[in-house]
Amino acid sequence: MNVASRFPRHKPKPVDNRPHAVVIGAGVGGLATGALLGAKGYRVTIIDPLDEPGGRAYAHRQDGFTFDAGPTIITAPWLFEKLWHDCGGRLSDDVELRPNTPFYRVRFDDGTVFDYSGDRAAMEAQIARIEPRDVAGYRSFLDESRRIYEVAFEQLAHKPFHSLLFTAKTLAGLVRLGGYRSVYSVVSKHFKSDKLRTLFSFHPLLIGGNPFSATSFYCLIAHLEGKYGVHHAIGGTNVLVRGIASLVTRNGGQIRLNETVTEIETEGRRAKAVRLASGERIAADIVISNADPATTYGKLLKQHPRKRWTDAKLQRGDYSMSLFVWYFGTNRRYDDVLHHTMLFGPRYRGLLDDIFRNHRLADDFSLYLHRPTASDPSLAPPGGDAFYVLSPVPNLQSGTDWNEAAEIYRRKIEKRLEQTMLPGLSKSIVSSRIATPLDFRDRLLSWQGAAFALEPKLFQSAWFRPHNKSEELDNLFLCGAGTHPGAGLPGVVSSARIVADLVPDPASLPGGHWEGNGRGSAQ
The missing domain is CATH 3.30.519 (Guanine Nucleotide Dissociation Inhibitor; domain 2)
Structure with a gap:
């Protein structure tokens, strides 16, 4: 009997010559970016130092309990439905989202309790018990929140602010929205009660902002929650994370865990590769960083001469x-x-x-x-x-x-x-x-241990935030909480979509890759 027929030789795995996108960090932003780039035709490798994907949305499992480590409030579920659709799947096949009613309960220090929901009648009844005059203020505040939402979220949250010309064109509209005011100042205009001013201004804290300095654009959250509700994932937010990770691997992407990127290697204005703590070098056609921008520029690009995000500028940031x-x-x-x-x-x-x-x-x-x-x-x-x-x-x-x-x-x-x-x-x-x-x-490699990167103030937002398309390198892109539009699950998913729209079509790259760069193979 022919030995070869009994033990047929395995065919060698075909070489994947698609342009290579290397994503630093498997947080929600990095995973969503990797999923979209894989659907777009890139070969994707995501690298993360943790033993499971998720970043801030990691899950701790111990003693029979499952603890979501970070984000637990899911708004704008349609963003996830669209993510799944664009990657060839259906959200409902992988994740079950259920609404929270009420959204949350608020307990003040004196024991007063307020159930915050999207039910206007119930909200107005509770407001009237605290300060009857503020019922009218609640209505006017929701109207202002809607107007801000229609511009700041619907029109601008998915647009990159790497162009000064685009920023200048939108500046007049942003000024009319009153972006120079703080969230608290806008809320105070509508409400007289200190309790209600607190109740309707605390939302920026959920994304790392101080209500007394965060730009009033974040007043849009009230309308966002009212429009789409507040949801949770059955099994925890970590189930949502695993679902996005599966979108990456379904399109041939790879997620490498327990690996830390220590350097982005550059040549001129191009990122050539990433270097791991193990010494391994992974060549790339494009690099996407889901890391804290201050870590990206201050550590991973420490050897690269930077013009905007210098060490001095990073240290001056709030x-x-x-x-x-x-x-x-x-x-x-x-x-x-x-x-x-x-x-x-x-x-x-x-x-x-x-x-x-x-x-x-x-x-x-x-x-x-x-x-x-x-x-x-x-x-x-x-x-x-x-x-x-x-x-x-x-x-x-x-x-x-x-x-x-x-x-x-x-x-x-x-x-x-x-x-x-x-x-x-x-x-x-x-x-x-x-x-x-x-x-x-x-553990999360965040600059100064900050939980949400740069504070979302007016002059650290939009054009003033680290751009989705790096100012320092032509083929480096940023996603996640530290870039535009900012922190929170809607923000990081929107940043992923911005990056997916900014990167070149892989089919259009010369020779099938970015300017002849070795097809991204590991070296």
Whole structure:
């Protein structure tokens, strides 16, 4: 018998000669960009230092609990439906999104509770109980939020601001929208009650902004939530992440985990390759960075002569606050606690001044409490609850020694939760872990441990933010929270779409690749 017929030789895997796009970082922005570029015809390699994709949207699994590490509020679900459609799939085949009603519960320091929803009648009834005169203000605020949304989101969120000419053309409209005002100043124009001013201005904190300095464009969030609702993914946001990752691999892309990019190699104004911590060099036709722009320019391009994003400019930037996050599981259920709860402390402006301006860790805090098992009990063992509680804190400019401060701070939060929302908490905890600004710096490679890159102020937004098409290299592109349009799940998915529109059509590249660059093979 012919031996070769019994053991046929495997045919060699065909060489993939498509132009090579290397994506640094497997956060939601990087994954979405990789998926869109794969659908466009690129060979895609995504590289990330973590052991699972997701970046800030990573998931911790321990003791039978699943804890989403970061984003939990899903707005504008149509952005994900379109992402799946453009990559040849259907969102509903991979992810089940369900609405939250109400969106979240707000608890003020004096015990006043407000259920925030898209039900205008219910909202107006609650507003009237706090300040009857502010019902009219609520209506006028929603009208202004809609006008801002129609320009800042519908017209501009998906457009790149790398052109000064385009910026100049849109400037008049942006001025008419009042982008020079802060979110808090716009809200204060409509509401007289301090409680309601707090209630309708806190949203920028969800994307790293200070309501007292974030551009009023972020007032659009009120209309966005009202129009599309607030949703969660069954199984957690990590299921959404896994779904986007599958879009990458379905089109032949590769996601390499536990690998860290240490340098982008350049020649003139072109990125030639990325270098890994292992020493491996991966050649690329285009490079997309989902990393923090300050890390991209200050570390990965440290050897490249930069004209705009110099070390001095990076150091002068105002970076977002960081976060202290405590993930914990209990052996009992708290069925009166909703999926999302905001707990405001005794101070608002003073606390935000300490976080953003004074860079001081204050004794008081405001908290976001996430209880996904309110909607999806599968995330905890039977009879238990999964939680995380998030506290905005200063980034590492504060000088806080988190190795010493973390457990003290956690205990203060535990005590506050036990007094307000979760009676008997200390005796019910069966699983616990924390994340501090050190984790954002060391694990997520964020500049100064900032949780959301540059703070979204007027002169750090749009054209003033690091561009989606790099100013320093012709074939380097940026996606994610640190570039336009900004942080939050809608923002990072929009950044991916901008990049996918900016990169050249792979079929149009000379010789099938960018100016003869070795077809992106690993070297």
